[in-house]
Amino acid sequence: xxxxxxxxxxxxxxxxxxxxxxxxxxxxxxxxxxxxxxxxxxxxxxxxxxxxxxxxxxxxxxxxxxxxxxxxxxxxxxxxxxxxxxxxxxxxxxxxxxxxxxxxxxxxxxxxxxxxxxxxxxxxxxxxxxxxxxxxxxxxxxxxxxxxxxxxxxxxxxxxxxxxxxxxxxxxxxxxxxxxxxxxxxxxxxxxxxxxxxxxxxxxxxxxxxxxxxxxxxxxxxxxxxxxxxxxxxxxxxxxxxxxxxxxxxxxxxxxxxxxxxxxxxxxxxxxxxxxxxxxxxxxxxxxxxxxxxxxxxxxxxxx
Amino acid sequence: xxxxxxxxxxxxxxxxxxxxxxxxxxxxxxxxxxxxxxxxxxxxxxxxxxxxxxxxxxxxxxxxxxxxxxxxxxxxxxxxxxxxxxxxxxxxxxxxxxxxxxxxxxxxxxxxxxxxxxxxxxxxxxxxxxxxxxxxxxxxxxxxxxxxxxxxxxxxxxxxxxxxxxxxxxxxxxxxxxxxxxxxxxxxxxxxxxxxxxxxxxxxxxxxxxxxxxxxxxxxxxxxxxxxxxxxxxxxxxxxxxxxxxxxxxxxxxxxxxxxxxxxxxxxxxxxxxxxxxxxxxxxxxxxxxxxxxxxxxxxxx
Numbered sequence: 001x002x003x004x005x006x007x008x009x010x011x012x013x014x015x016x017x018x019x020x021x022x023x024x025x026x027x028x029x030x031x032x033x034x035x036x037x038x039x040x041x042x043x044x045x046x047x048x049x050x051x052x053x054x055x056x057x058x059x060x061x062x063x064x065x066x067x068x069x070x071x072x073x074x075x076x077x078x079x080x081x082x083x084x085x086x087x088x089x090x091x092x093x094x095x096x097x098x099x100x101x102x103x104x105x106x107x108x109x110x111x112x113x114x115x116x117x118x119x120x121x122x123x124x125x126x127x128x129x130x131x132x133x134x135x136x137x138x139x140x141x142x143x144x145x146x147x148x149x150x151x152x153x154x155x156x157x158x159x160x161x162x163x164x165x166x167x168x169x170x171x172x173x174x175x176x177x178x179x180x181x182x183x184x185x186x187x188x189x190x191x192x193x194x195x196x197x198x199x200x201x202x203x204x205x206x207x208x209x210x211x212x213x214x215x216x217x218x219x220x221x222x223x224x225x226x227x228x229x230x231x232x233x234x235x236x237x238x239x240x241x242x243x244x245x246x247x248x249x250x251x252x253x254x255x256x257x258x259x260x261x262x263x264x265x266x267x268x269x270x271x272x273x274x275x276x277x278x279x280x281x282x283x284x285x286x287x288x289x290x291x292x293x294x295x296x297x298x299x300x301x302x303x304x
Numbered sequence: 305x306x307x308x309x310x311x312x313x314x315x316x317x318x319x320x321x322x323x324x325x326x327x328x329x330x331x332x333x334x335x336x337x338x339x340x341x342x343x344x345x346x347x348x349x350x351x352x353x354x355x356x357x358x359x360x361x362x363x364x365x366x367x368x369x370x371x372x373x374x375x376x377x378x379x380x381x382x383x384x385x386x387x388x389x390x391x392x393x394x395x396x397x398x399x400x401x402x403x404x405x406x407x408x409x410x411x412x413x414x415x416x417x418x419x420x421x422x423x424x425x426x427x428x429x430x431x432x433x434x435x436x437x438x439x440x441x442x443x444x445x446x447x448x449x450x451x452x453x454x455x456x457x458x459x460x461x462x463x464x465x466x467x468x469x470x471x472x473x474x475x476x477x478x479x480x481x482x483x484x485x486x487x488x489x490x491x492x493x494x495x496x497x498x499x500x501x502x503x504x505x506x507x508x509x510x511x512x513x514x515x516x517x518x519x520x521x522x523x524x525x526x527x528x529x530x531x532x533x534x535x536x537x538x539x540x541x542x543x544x545x546x547x548x549x550x551x552x553x554x555x556x557x558x559x560x561x562x563x564x565x566x567x568x569x570x571x572x573x574x575x576x577x578x579x580x581x582x583x584x585x586x587x588x589x590x591x592x593x594x595x596x597x598x599x600x601x602x603x604x605x606x
Contacts (some may be wrong), residue, residue: 015421022431083393088490142559145537146537146554152544229499242430244428261433
């Protein structure tokens with residue numbers, strides 16, 4: 001198990017280096033001058049030259065790349081142009097907020113998805129199955145940047161139960177987490193439902209029933225085997241959690257990595273944009289690795 | 305507990321028709337917008353700032369006194385055709401590259417897989433956000449950014465299908481008859497690959513509508529004053545207290561377009577001669593949310 005995870009972790013290293021290279025190329029080689037874009041069309045040439053020098057963009061690309069990779073290895077992602085702080089420090093400050101939001105979202109999604117999915121699986125074609133399918137279709141169609149304002153309108157402005165935005169007030173986590181959790185819960189519930197039904201149709205369940213096992217016991221067998229795809233999907237959903245966080249943190253002024261990225265883009269703070277994008281890619285890759293580990297722990301057959 | 309039951313065939317047909325109808329109606333609304341919109345979309349009247357709906361302005365006015373109905377109709381002119389264009393380009397490129405890689409194997413296949421793995425290391429629309437952030441907002445940059453992330457899912461799907469197809473006896477027969485790689489690809493592989501790709505593309509339209517709206521919401525989409533649903537939603541969210549309808553209406557249209565694409569994709573996928581329903585289900589969630597139109601590997605971003 002640990003050998004498998006170590007191999008996966010080592011395989012992720014070149015992938016992450018490739019991702020870092022892609023982000024570097026994006027900022028340094030894409031046609032157009034990011035410094036001109038940063039300072040505006042009316043900027044003086046001397047100012048543009050000074051900024052290019054500060055960012056190291058006046059050096060040969062090879063040298064810039066080596067400095068970039070060297071910095072990454074040392075954990076030095078450069079200095080934010082807007083905040084004038086090291087990018088690594090800014091990321092470390094914001095990361096706990098994003099993780100808190102992601103953890104609350106996953107917890108909420110699972111609390112809803114597991115009972116909803118199991119109920120739908122137990123009675124295929126029943127009223128709950130049909131209703132939950134319709135709700136899932138709706139949930140997957142609603143953009144989080146629409147659902148968020150709707151929830152604010154209802155729970156913050158009309159009912160005054162929860163704060164509109166920020167992270168300090170009690171209950172501030174509820175609306176952003178609910179906004180992010182709604183589509184994820186819908187997806188996980190449908191996946192669990194389909195997965196349990198597939199398992200319930202398997203020969204081992206029929207054999208267990210023939211041996212006299214009750215409905216509840218066979219359901220437990222089926223659920224245990226159905227959980228694998230759900231765990232994999234949770235890993236994949238960290239992607240939607242992270243990019244959803246970019247939009248949701250903006251809607252709710254949540255002080256996480258997503259909002260930091262949007263601010264970095266607004267201020268044309270390219271070292272910070274680079275750092276945020278890389279942080280998202282790293283977290284996403286590691287989260288998927290973790291979910292693979294959980295899946296293999298649950299079901300050794302999942303190991304390739 | 306009963307085993308899983310496939311949805312009846314007529315239900316797939318209904319879903320397909322309803323989805324196509326929703327998308328056609330939204331497209332038609334955009335197409336006729338210049339003639340039927342009650343006012344020009346950019347006509348400002350600050351005296352009517354945040355005005356409530358009345359006879360002259362059936363959905364009221366926004367914070368610059370512009371007619372909301374006119375902007376919604378003109379928004380359809382941008383959002384849906386842009387999504388269709390991006391999906392068409394992404395699916396075409398992805399299908400061609402995936403088919404080529406599957407057929408060629410070896411280094412070509414390895415190179416494609418390495419490229420897709422690299423792009424998949426960036427969740428959802430993150431890479432598109434980064435591309436537009438560096439290149440600057442604008443219609444062309446949004447299209448390029450979404451195409452860069454969009455082709456990956458189609459390429460992987462087409463590659464997988466091609467690997468399955470090339471093992472079939474009729475491909476061996478075609479090879480024995482002297483068919484070269486180009487003929488094999490064009491005459492035998494791509495026609496078969498195009499069906500599952502089309503299903504995923506239908507689902508992907510919703511994802512792209514959502515992705516474009518998301519970029520516009522972040523201020524990275526088509527710049528103002530051009531009306532887009534995502535941009536209108538962003539402006540509307542600023543006036544949630546005074547005029548919530550400004551946020552509700554464009555969001556509802558985005559959701560409707562995504563729902564229409566989902567229904568169409570499910571309907572196509574559920575048709576008896578198409579790919580298995582499980583793959584389509586996976587792609588639904590993926591395509592609808594992330595705008596990446598990939599099966600299972602990715603989640604939603606909207």
